[in-house]
Amino acid sequence: MLRFIRETYAIVAVELIKLIRDPTELVSRAIQPLLWLVVFGQVLAHVRGIHTGQVNYLAFITPGILAQSILFSAIFYGIAIIWERDLGVVHKMLVSPAWRASLVFGKAFAAGFRGIIQMVVIYLVALVMHVSIRLDPLIILAVLGSVMLGSGIFATFSLIIACIVKTRERFMGIGQLLTMPMFFASNAIYPITMMPGWLRIAAQFNPLTYLIDALRGLVITGGTSVYGFGVDFAVMISIFAVLLFIAVKLYPTLAE
Amino acid sequence: MVPSSHMNSTIFETPDRFAIQTVALTRQFGRLTAVDHIALKVHYGEIFGLLGANGAGKSTMIKMLTTLLPPTSGSAEVGGFDIVTSPAEVRRRIGYVSQLLSADGALTGFENLQLSARLYGLDKKEGKARISDALNFMGLTDSASKLVRTYSGGMIRRLELAQAMLHRPAILFLDEPTIGLDPVARHTVWDRLLDLRQHYGMTVLITTHDMEEAEMLCDNLAILHTGKVSVTGKPGELRAGLSQDATMDDVFAHYAGEAIHENTMFGDVARIRRTAQRLG
Numbered sequence: 224m225l226r227f228i229r230e231t232y233a234i235v236a237v238e239l240i241k242l243i244r245d246p247t248e249l250v251s252r253a254i255q256p257l258l259w260l261v262v263f264g265q266v267l268a269h270v271r272g273i274h275t276g277q278v279n280y281l282a283f284i285t286p287g288i289l290a291q292s293i294l295f296s297a298i299f300y301g302i303a304i305i306w307e308r309d310l311g312v313v314h315k316m317l318v319s320p321a322w323r324a325s326l327v328f329g330k331a332f333a334a335g336f337r338g339i340i341q342m343v344v345i346y347l348v349a350l351v352m353h354v355s356i357r358l359d360p361l362i363i364l365a366v367l368g369s370v371m372l373g374s375g376i377f378a379t380f381s382l383i384i385a386c387i388v389k390t391r392e393r394f395m396g397i398g399q400l401l402t403m404p405m406f407f408a409s410n411a412i413y414p415i416t417m418m419p420g421w422l423r424i425a426a427q428f429n430p431l432t433y434l435i436d437a438l439r440g441l442v443i444t445g446g447t448s449v450y451g452f453g454v455d456f457a458v459m460i461s462i463f464a465v466l467l468f469i470a471v472k473l474y475p476t477l478a479e
Numbered sequence: 480m481v482p483s484s485h486m487n488s489t490i491f492e493t494p495d496r497f498a499i500q501t502v503a504l505t506r507q508f509g510r511l512t513a514v515d516h517i518a519l520k521v522h523y524g525e526i527f528g529l530l531g532a533n534g535a536g537k538s539t540m541i542k543m544l545t546t547l548l549p550p551t552s553g554s555a556e557v558g559g560f561d562i563v564t565s566p567a568e569v570r571r572r573i574g575y576v577s578q579l580l581s582a583d584g585a586l587t588g589f590e591n592l593q594l595s596a597r598l599y600g601l602d603k604k605e606g607k608a609r610i611s612d613a614l615n616f617m618g619l620t621d622s623a624s625k626l627v628r629t630y631s632g633g634m635i636r637r638l639e640l641a642q643a644m645l646h647r648p649a650i651l652f653l654d655e656p657t658i659g660l661d662p663v664a665r666h667t668v669w670d671r672l673l674d675l676r677q678h679y680g681m682t683v684l685i686t687t688h689d690m691e692e693a694e695m696l697c698d699n700l701a702i703l704h705t706g707k708v709s710v711t712g713k714p715g716e717l718r719a720g721l722s723q724d725a726t727m728d729d730v731f732a733h734y735a736g737e738a739i740h741e742n743t744m745f746g747d748v749a750r751i752r753r754t755a756q757r758l759g
Contacts, residue, residue, distance in 0.1 A: 226600065229597060230597065230598060233597030236594075237586065240585075240586060244585060245585065309579070310579055310580060311579030311580060311581035312581050314575070314577045314579070314581060315575065315577065315581040315642070317546075317547055318546070318573065318575040319570060319595070320567055320570040320599065320600070475547070478542070478547040479547065
């Protein structure tokens with residue numbers, strides 16, 4: 224266990240140093256959620272066309288936009304993995320005696336920190352826009368946990384795609400192809416009850432739905448988790464475990 | 480020669496075996512046989528050169544021996560351990576410098592070495608001491624806190640050698656380590672390699688298609704052609720075996736054949752150009 228922690232820490236430390244040294248990507252990725260909240264959220268809030276129960280529309284989509292930011296920043300993580308492959312960094316890692324699980328988990332864990340920075344940006348914007356956010360320290364800790372878990376899921380999924388496609392060009396195409404359907408087939412900007420039957424079924428197989436459901440229950444005052452936190456976290460942890468298992472098997476193929 | 484004086488003797492002392500031994504080692508990619516029934520023996524402490532043009536099978540051979548690529552058939556032992564059944568044991572005993580530039584440009588030299596120290600399980604105190612030694616050995620102490628993207632090509636290669644030697648491996652694999660370097664940087668890398676062997680008794684397996692490098696560094700070499708070993712021997716013996724005034728270029732042309740350039744793969748060329756480009 225100590226070895227796993229030490230090796231994971233080695234990967235996370237490197238990723239954090241790089242993130243702090245060059246935060247350009249984080250700044251650019253923070254712009255999109257701003258637009259969704261400030262423009263899309265405010266306009267739709269005035270239209271009042273979507274019934275969101277006890278909470279107003281702006282508050283309703285805030286957790287959805289947070290989850291979307293996590294998805295969008297983590298899903299392109301695979302590009303960095305392919306870049307590392309092209310540079311030979313992956314080969315160097317794989318020749319070391321470090322466990323493959325530590326290497327993959329380290330990458331997923333590091334992606335979580337990117338998600339946390341998105342979370343800070345969205346919390347600040349939401350507060351400025353008078354969205355009623357729960358600031359109880361225990362709740363914030365639970366949100367941090369959800370953000371880390373969500374980022375880990377999508378970053379690991381991205382790593383798997385990178386291991387399969389192996390080139391940046393192919394990855395970009397597949398990344399674009401996956402993100403928008405995952406976003407729209409979720410409860411990010413409208414409740415699942417509004418969806419047609421086929422989309423409702425698709426949404427229930429989408430991990431983003433459970434992340435949003437948990438965040439909606441945690442982030443906003445008066446928000447509720449439709450499935451219940453137990454189901455949300457059980458589904459997310461199970462998906463993460465399966466994705467980690469696949470990624471650990473596939474990661475060494477990057478060096479072949 | 481058994482490289483034990485500077486290393487953990489329980490791991491590295493295996494006097495009755497070769498540092499590297501392959502038996503009918505083969506790797507196929509679809510219908511292409513990149514490495515075809517290769518049998519090699521490399522003694523502890525020697526610098527062994529794998530020569531051949533692009534596409535001859537050198538990099539595939541190194542990838543298999545470093546456990547990055549499973550063989551299709553045949554077997555190989557590195558440091559006394561089978562590459563397929565005991566890959567973790569093999570990895571603990573080897574260092575590797577890839578043909579690509581694997582040092583992370585966004586990190587400093589020290590941070591790159593720190594990553595290696597952590598991945599190889601060196602504790603904090605030991606890691607720090609080894610990093611300091613390695614930087615000093617490679618002449619990089621003054622540049623340790625600078626970002627690697629500001630290093631020259633020769634400095635990057637020396638940093639990668641420092642990373643590869645940090646855990647004191649018994650066997651060092653170098654895949655075309657001087658490709659794209661200017662002559663001065665190339666000679667510096669050679670000097671450091673010879674120092675490494677002298678100070679730490681490391682066995683070195685180096686791939687190259689640079690005949691000067693092969694003659695300068697290698698005790699023994701094997702020339703590969705289309706995945707097979709054309710010839711093995713000492714550089715001087717191979718020259719003498721051809722004619723009295725033969726050069727290593729003549730030896731290479733004789734054993735590697737004229738047709739080699741036609742077999743060069745697009746991927747090989749692209750990779751070499753990318754490495755050369757990064758080296759500036």
